[in-house]
Amino acid sequence: MLRGLSIKNFALIEQLQVSFDAGLVTITGETGAGKSLLLGALGLLLGKRADLSSVKDNSQKCIIEGVFRIDKYNLISFFEEEELDYEDETIIRREILPSGKSRAFINDTPVTLQSLASLGVKLIDIHSQHQTLEVTTNDFQFEVLDALAGADREIKSYKRGLQLLKEKEKEVNLLIVNQETFTKEYEYNSFLFNELEEAKLKPGELEEIEERYERLNNIEEIQERLSSSISIVSSEEVGISDQLNTIKGNLSKIASYSGGLKEISDRIQSLYIELDDIQLSLVNELEKLEADPQQLEETGQRLQLLHHLQVKHNVSGIEELMVLKEELQEKVSKTESLSEDIEKLQNEITTIKVQLDELASTIHEKRNKALPILVEELESILKGLGMPNATFKASLELQESYFSNGKEVLEFLFSANKGGSFGLLKKVASGGELSRIMLAIKTILSRYANLPTIIFDEIDTGVSGEIAHKMADLMFSMSENLQVFSITHLPQIAAKGQSHYKVYKEDLNNTTITQLKLLNKEERIKEIAEMIGGKDISDSALTHAKALIQ
Known part of the structure; x- marks a missing residue:
């Protein structure tokens, strides 16, 4: 309070x-x-x-x-x-x-x-005054009925279930829309994915393929230039190797005469060793070379495929193609699994509806028991408020639809006069009657809430x-x-x-x-007397005020 x-x-x-x-x-x-x-x-x-x-x-x-x-x-x-x-x-x-x-x-x-x-x-x-009209609304009528029905627990469970149902239905509808969209693109995405999958892409492969192709495609020139280089190095008497060997011999004989000559002799020795190693490497490279028209063709085809895929998908590297392949795989897999996801959600929706139906049935039973009690109490209170012929006709009907507080439609009709026709409160009840009906309802609620x-x-x-x-x-x-x-x-x-x-x-x-x-008491008497007769308080108004208070 x-x-x-x-x-x-x-x-x-x-x-x-x-x-x-x-x-x-x-x-x-x-x-x-x-x-x-x-x-x-x-x-x-x-x-x-x-x-x-x-x-x-x-x-x-x-x-x-x-x-x-x-x-x-x-x-x-x-x-x-x-x-x-x-x-x-x-x-x-x-x-x-x-x-x-x-x-x-x-x-x-x-x-x-x-x-x-x-x-x-x-x-x-x-x-407040404007809230009197609430009594004519279906939501308020349900609120009053539910206070008597004592179905709070079931109604809360129902509302939670209904919220879950709406979420699941929204989810499944979105999947169905996506399924329609994805299905239209499925074949194309599958083709693109399979094309990339069959290409067996590897990171860094393009540079390796380009190098191999250039080598195979120019093998004759490479062989010729390697042979020429080996000949220059190893030719007798005029080859670099022989001439460097002669220099090495000359310097080794005079190296002991000064530190500078010794240093130069050592450097020549290093050059001779390095040149000898280079010669071996050139020979090895030449021996590895072998014309292979078939491998050249295969390498060219592979290079052409990789370039084609890059142009087709507007990317600049193998790595981007591999990322695209993963995205396509996800789209294809998602499309293939959508039917299973939709079926799973629809089963969940069916289960939720069964539970909601059970709750709605329990709520309906409790409301049906409370409804005649509400009508009886309302009519009894209104009789005491000068509405002896006030009568309500109320009924609950279960529907297929799920409403915010159950599966029922409440019809709450009113007649103020004997033999009068029943109608909706907002159409047949006057302002004074609505005030009394609201007070009667609040009186009933005070007993239950x-x-x-x-x-x-x-x-x-x-x-x-x-x-x-x-x-x-x-x-x-x-x-x-x-x-x-x-x-x-x-x-x-x-x-x-x-x-x-x-x-x-x-x-x-x-x-x-x-x-x-x-x-205080005297001030109350004066205030009520003014309410009865106005500012000029008469003896009769005072007497009436005292009588009212007593």
């Missing part, structure tokens, strides 16, 4: 701090006094987005803080999941900075708006007299199980509150501000 509310620098509220008790709390005030500001401030505490325009003084920080007693509402698991410190008396704070940025805190720990909103829905249900606080913002619109008394009695009855706030213009409801607050405006230092005050 909401134990305290502190508001600073918000709209027309300069500074406000107020405490609340359990039971029925009524709030009154003239139109425009600022009752909506309280709801706006609470909305920020419950996770609504902040707006700098709602800050009174843009140079100062706006702070809204609520103190909630939560020890009876099984919220420890929420705090554990959100990694927050749990306190029986939890403090929620919202700040709007002059920059326009906002911050949120739960027990002094910074949190996201999503976390704040997740906790907020577990703490307060704010029913473990909600700490509910706030009614002028739910009494369109009613008066004895009906107002009945609505007040209902709210009072609800307040035995939870904290109930009622923002009202009806004296009958205001008088029923166990605590009564007044919202009003006053001018201070040439500034209009909104205040909230807890009324």
